[in-house]
Amino acid sequence: MEQLSEYVPLPQTSTTVPLAFTVVQNHSGASDLILTQLIQLKSIFGRQLPKMPRPYITRLVFDRRHKSLILYLNPRGPPHSITNMATSPSPSPPGAMVGGICYRAYKNEKFAEIAFCAVQASQQVKGYGSVVMNLLKEQGLREGIEYFITYADNYAVGYFKKLGFTKGIT
Ligand code: ACO
Secondary structure (H helix, E strand, O other): OOOOOOEEEOOOOOOOOOEEEEEEOOOOOOOHHHHHHHHHHHHHHHHHOOOOOHHHHHHHHHOOOEEEEEEEEOOOOOOOEEEEOOOOOOOOOOOOEEEEEEEEEEOOOOEEEEEEEEEOHHHOOOOHHHHHHHHHHHHHHHOOOOEEEEOOOHHHHHHHHHOOOOOOOO
């Protein structure tokens, strides 16, 4: 069997660490793997967004209209690579979960709302927040999404501005 993986160049040159990502969504036949991934991501959101009520985080992460883009370390991948786990031969997470973004797409209106965005504390300020947001923008294009909106914590406004978000709707 040939190993077929899709590698996309790292958005900006923020890190040389090989990474992998997946987009998952709860549904009636969701596998244990998907549920485990969502539970782990929910825990990261819970720790990193302490002012958000935990039941609210759980409700949206497991809501069947919400999707989550999840970023992993990928120790066996080539440097500067980001493997799309959807096209990788093994769907299992290759390394530790770094963080992710939970979002809901409104396809007819061509926009998506970002509900939660977080990176593990030990992995922050290494460029992974930029990587995950840029991957989400690429995912948005695949889903026909042209705009993203979010309600950002005051602390995180600088991060969103760096990633091209503005205060008004443009
Ligand atoms: N304020 C100002 N600028 C910031 C902040 C901040 N809080 N965080 C990151 N940046 C800047 C960085 O300096 C960097 O700019 P540079 O490219 O000029 O150096 C850029 O944003 C990207 O930085 P990364 O290292 O890629 O970001 P990181 O991996 O640290 O992730 C994140 C940023 C997701 C905000 C992370 O700090 C985190 O999880 N924080 C706790 C949870 C949180 O606040 N999430 C957002 C809440 S709003 C919501 O979820 C809808």
